[in-house]
Amino acid sequence: MAWENNRPDHVPTRVREACLQRDGHRCVAIQHNGKRCPETTRLEAAHKTQWQQGETTTVNMVRTLCHWHHNRETQAEAAKARKANAARLPSTTHPRETHPAFR
Numbered sequence: 001m002a003w004e005n006n007r008p009d010h011v012p013t014r015v016r017e018a019c020l021q022r023d024g025h026r027c028v029a030i031q032h033n034g035k036r037c038p039e040t041t042r043l044e045a046a047h048k049t050q051w052q053q054g055e056t057t058t059v060n061m062v063r064t065l066c067h068w069h070h071n072r073e074t075q076a077e078a079a080k081a082r083k084a085n086a087a088r089l090p091s092t093t094h095p096r097e098t099h100p101a102f103r
């Protein structure tokens with residue numbers, strides 16, 4: 001019995017298998033030296049773009065990354081999202097602008 005994951009962004013087993021096969025069971029991340037990551041263990045099928053609610057994952061939407069590269073990418077995306085959210089928050093150092101109608 002296959003282990004099931006109830007996370008909505010979980011990559012279905014057959015999609016993961018097809019992804020790993022296409023990528024030769026090796027991480028596809030490019031390292032600083034310009035060479036492909038040599039990792040062939042702890043491989044994960046990672047979404048190329050952020051998974052959207054209700055979206056069905058297909059093999060073209062994922063690529064093989066090792067755990068380390070997947071984790072690094074996830075953290076970079078989270079940092080980007082935090083930065084975008086912070087930009088929307090009112091500033092603590094600049095006075096709030098008042099709406100022209102309420103002057």
Ligand SMILES: [Zn+2]
Nearest residue numbers: 027037066069
């Ligand atoms: Zn890697």
